[in-house]
Amino acid sequence: MNAIIDFLNTIFWGYVLIYGLLAVGIFFTIRLGFPQFVHFSELFRTVLGAPKSDQQGISPFQALTVSLASRVGTGNLAGVAVALYLGGPGAIFWMWMVALVGMATAYSESALAQLYKTHGPDGLYRGGPAFYIAKGLKQPWLGSVFSVCLIISFGLVFNAVQANSIASAMEGAFGVPTWIVGVLIAALTAVVIFGGIKQIARVAEVVVPFMAVAYLGLALFVLITNIGQVPAVFGQIIGSAFGFNEAVGGVTGGVMAAMLNGVKRGLFSNEAGMGSAPNIAAVATPVPHHPSSQGFVQALGVFIDTLLICSATAFMILLSGALVPGSEVTGTQLTQAALEAHIGTFGKYFIAIAIFFFAFTSIIGNYSYSENAMVFLGVGNKGGLTVLRFGVLAMVIWGAVQAVATVFNTADASMGLMATVNLIAIVGLSGTVAKLTKDYFAQRAAGQEPVFHAADYPELGDEIDHSIWYRNE
Secondary structure (H helix, E strand, C coil): CHHHHHHHHHHHHHHHHHHHHHHHHHHHHHHHHHHHCCCCHHHHCCCCCCCCCCCCCCCCHHHHHHHHHHHHHHHHCHHHHHHHHHHHHHHHHHHHHHHHHHHHHHHHHHHHHHHCCCCCCCCEECCCCHHHHCCCCCCCCHHHHHHHHHHHHHHHHHHHHHHHHHHHHHHHHHHHHHHHHHHHHHHHHHHHHHHHHHHHHHHHHHHHHHHHHHHHHHHHHHHHHHHHHHHHHHHHHHHHHCCCCCCCCCCCCCCHHHHHHHHHHCCCCCCCCCCCCCHCCCCCCCCCHHHHHHHHHHHHHHHHHHHHHHHHHHHHHHHCCCCCCCCCHHHHHHHHHHHHHCCCHHHHHHHHHHHHHHHHHHHHHHHHHHHHHHHHHCCCHHHHHHHHHHHHHHHHHHHCCCCCCCHHHHHHHHHHHHHHHHHHHHHHHHHHHHHHHHHHHHHHCCCCCCCHHHHHHHHHHHHHHHHHHHCCC
C-alpha cells in the first residue's frame, strides 16, 4: 500500500497538480480579464456586506473567516520555513506569483459553488464542487468520489495532523503531555462542531481575525524595528528567484529549487483549486446577491493567507539571520529561532500559542467542509453527522499522541485525486464562470448593485435551485 500511495503522490504532486493548478490559475486570470488586479477593491466590498434577513446562510465575513480557519494552519509557520530552507529566499517570490494567479481560481470555484448550491436537510444552504460536478458536468458519480476524498483528507486525517502539531508545540513549550493536549483539543472541538455550521461560523468570525491580527501585528513590529534591512531582504527574494545572486539558505539552491518550493508552498497553503473552500462559500448568503460576489470573498482569502500571513513568516525569518546554509534547523524550529532572535525567549511561547490557534481553527474549518460532502452523499442527517463528528474527535485524540506520517501520505493522495477532479470540473464549466463575471461587472458599470437573474441563464435550466435564485425574477 505504501508503494501505491507513494506512486500516486508522485504523479499527483510531482506532475499533475503542480503544473495543473498553476496552469488553471493562469487560464482563469487571462480568460476573466485579470479580475483580481483590475477589480481588487471588489474583494473587500463583497466581504463587508451583511445578508438581508436570510437565516438559511452565513454572512460573507463568516464564510471568509471559516475558509481562512482551514487555509491558515501550521503550514503558514512551518511550511514557509521549509520552503525557505530548501529553495532559499527566491521561493517567496514564486509563492507570491502562484497566489496572485490562484486568486482567479479561488474566485471561479467559489462562484460556481454559489451558483449550484441548494438547501440541505437542516434548511441551510449546501453546495461545493460535488454539487457543480453532479449538476453542471452531469457526473454525479464523480461528485461522490470527490466527497469521499474530501471526508477522508480534510474531515479526518488532516485534523489528526493539526492535532499532532498542537500537541508537539504544547509539549515542547510548556511540558504538557500529548495525551492531555489531545483530550483538551477534542473537548474544545466538540463544543464547536456539535453546534453545526452556524456555530463554527460564529467561533471563526471571532477567533480568526484575532489570531491573524496578532500574528501580523508582531510581523509589523519586526519590520518596523528592522526597517533598514527590509530593502535588502526584498533584494534577496528577487535576486534569488531569478538567480541574480547566490542563494541564501537553501540546501539545494538555484532558480529551479526556489521556483519549485515556492510554487508548492503557495499551492498547499492557499488551497486555490483544491475544491475545499467552495464548500463554505456555498453556505454563505452573498452580498450582492450574485454568485460572483462570493467568488471575490474567497479570492480575498487567498490574498490574506499567502500574501500576508505566509509573507509575514518569511520576512520574520529572513530578517532574523536564523536561516543558515548547511544548518539542520528548519520547519517550526526555524520559525521559533527567528522569533527568539527578534523578541527573546518569549518567541518560543508565542509560536506555540500561534500553532494552537492556527491548527485548532483548521480543525473546525476542515470539519465544516465535510458536512457538505455528507449532505451530497445523502447521509447529512443528524445521525450521519453525529458519526462524522465522533470520527473527527477520535482522529484528533489519536493524532495528538501518534506519528501520522503514513496516514498523512494517504490523505495527500486522496486530496490529490480530489483536486484533480475539481480542476477538470471548473475548466469544463469555465464558460459559465466567464458569463457570470461579465454579467456582474456589466451591472456594476451600469451603476446597479449586481443581482443574479436566472432568466438570463436559460442554458442552466433545472441545474440550479429555483427556490434560491428565481426569487429575484
